[in-house]
Amino acid sequence: MKNTKTMRSIFLTLFSLLMVLPVFASAQASQKAENFVENRVQETLNFVGDSSISMTEKKAKFEKMLNASFDMKTVARFALGRFWRKLPKSDQARYYDLFENYIVNVYAQRFDEYSGQKFDVTGSRAEQNGDFIVFSELRPDKGANVFVDWRIREKGGQLKVIDVIVEGISMSVTQRSDFASVIQRNGGDISALLDFLDKQIVASKN
């Protein structure tokens, strides 16, 4: 009688350990994603807010950070949506390149706004598809806090950002609507979008 009780308790302990293990592992991975976001954003805010660094240098640093922390190819493909499959293979490299430049320019306009902002990671959660969502807040000197969420995916053993969600609005989803509409309004011609991207980049250099 006593034996079965011990057996049962051993079994229960083992069983509950087995149940807890995956949860523990995912909590650890989630923590890793939080640290990843915390470090990268802090680093970026530091050089972006540094008035001793020139704009060209900031842009170069930002591009480097983008390539190291974002899965830019996934982001670029997502922005093209269903038109990705219609993009000729020979244009893929050009599109990736244009997209990256476009993103750098969009953010570069706002570098000034980022200076002096405080940043806090407030939590994270694991998604069903294996992604992590890291929740954070930007606290500007004046004005309301901005809530920024990051979609993080592990790619080849490395964590990468694949979407930024500001106050519930996904940058990727918004870009996709914008890009799709340009293509549709030009009779389904993807090169029209590539031209737009080109022009925007040229305009931002002036």
Added chain:
Amino acid sequence: MKTLKISLIALLLAFSAPAFAQEDSTASNDDSYYEEGYAGYYDPLEGVNRQILKFNNVMDKYVFYPLIDGYRFIVPSQGRKVISNFLRNLKSPVDLANQILQGDWDGMKNTAFRFTVNTFAGFGGTLDVAAWEGYEHESEDFGQTMAVWGIGDGPYLVIPFLGPASMRDGLGYGVDGLMNPINHYYNNTDERHIAYKLTAASFFEMKNQLSDFEKSQKKNSFDYYSALRSVIYQNRQSEIADYKKHKSNGTSRFVPQYEEY
């Protein structure tokens, strides 16, 4: 007069019923109406909407943005905060009524607490004392209530001067105006103009808060019309999911789900 307004809305609702039948769940592969892999929008009036947006953009550039620049120049940011708090506090009865209609018990408690504390301890609502204690504002409107009841967006509209909204939400804003006891109070006195002035002030305040976002979106999108439409739908989705309620506790915040390529 009041009954006329209400029956007008009832009539509109009745006629637009077939339009509301366009629910998200019907999202098919129909490219012209639905954005693939993401909550759909229904925009059969795109041609007209684009023209109205053009008109609104001209109004923004020559009327609203200069007014906003002037306002920001004259009134310091502390003063603007006071004005925005005051107007928002006046809207509390509308937030509360909608939370009751949605059966949002936690939201109701939050709004009731905020209204009491801010009105009495926050000098008539000019200071948001409650938010300092973690009771943050949650914006509710009848459009969200209808969404909670299962009514779909209906067609996307760009309304002259006011801006974009789905038909459901546009009607919802109208109903909110009717719900507001302050409007009722002033409409039944000789001081009807005060109700109009408060409405105008709220509109201006909304425009003021939106203008920075609008400007950067106009600059950074190739087709502002469709980028704006996407933002409007995403924003409504997260509001309906009560994104703001989950702001402080972090991990339950709503994020869009989508297909990938």
